Amino acid sequence: MIAGFTQNLLDPAILFFVLGAFIGAIRSNLEIPPAIAKFLSIYLLMALGLKGGAELATKGLPAEGLLAILAAVLMATLVPAYSFLILRRRVDAYDAAAIAATYGSVSAVTFIASQQFLRNHGVEFGGYMTVAMVVMESPAIVMAVLLASYVRSKGGAGQSPAKAGPSGLPPLSMKHVLHEAFTDGAHLLLIGSLLVGFAVGEHGKTMMAPFTADIFKGLLALFLLEMGLMVGRQIFESKVRIDKSLIAFALLMPMVNATVALALAWLFDLSRGDATLLAALSASASYIVVPAIVRYAIPEARPGIYFTMSIAITFPFNILFGIPLYFAVTGMLWN
């Protein structure tokens, strides 16, 4: 297990993440222009979708793939449900719904880093896992919005997004929220790239290899440097203070979710690679799609809490320790 951790820490992309976090923590003036940072996230989503789609076209969707997708759907509904029940005792109901959505959804970069980790260890996984990732993005958002609507309906008089405002401002409708959730740019780009990859298949994959494969590792390292900078600054410069119980949640929940995911993967007889990816996906928390939609759909929740927990605690935990840990556990159970 120790060897797995060491090997993960010696991956150049992971080392750049650590470097970024250090540079951010010591308040250096290094900046990655926001436009480049956004370009990199677009690139990673495109490459991920294209590769997953092309692999699906080549290898098809076997029964194991369907089971993996079913396990992903189950995790995407279970995690927000039990997270909300746990959090409801500790925090405001709207914050609980927002955090449940954040942890019920997934982080594409954690997924990409897990794929990279498996490739480094020569462990195979199915292209359908990208589909599994896509289906895990939205259920948590819908559940959280429904939970927030329920809490509002119990709230009685007073202003609420569910009611028209005194000025005539229309109420926040479920139709609008669903539109935001399913037309989110990152989400659409990933689905679109997956479809393009599926349409062009192996031939297209070879044609796009200089873009999706040759420069992938370098651009991932650059993106992780930027993420490290952001994490370092969020931890050391942000004025947001997170309650100790929420810090514990952000550190423990990934392991709890990964354990449930591995139990499901074991039950469904998934391969070791697919099981590790399912665990990493379930352990990850969204910091792009969900915060963007929750800011709009659950305005009562505090973004400083759910965004900081996801980006500054859970993301680095998974990247540095979580992925090798889940992989090591599959090593014990699957061999």
Next chain:
Amino acid sequence: MRALEQKKMLTLIAPSELQRLILETLSRRGIGGYTVVPATGAGASGIQSGMLFSDSNVVIYIILSEPRLLSVLEDLDDMMQRGYRIKAIIQDIALLPRKPESR
């Protein structure tokens, strides 16, 4: 030189996710002219680094008359009451009016 026109400038600072909601709200009040600038910053919600789509701010500038400003402020107040994190800054400004159209 032509006389300066007295107007109000409304400056809104908001997360970029709320840009569309704000512009739709302005549009309902008949306001179709605005300037949007990407912005970074920090506040009660943490650091908005501008590096991700989910941690970017925008600054929206709108020049408008006082009666129209009051109706927009009512909408903004409703939005803030709902929990949306928006900063609204109002300034008196003087504007060199648009060149009159030639007949």
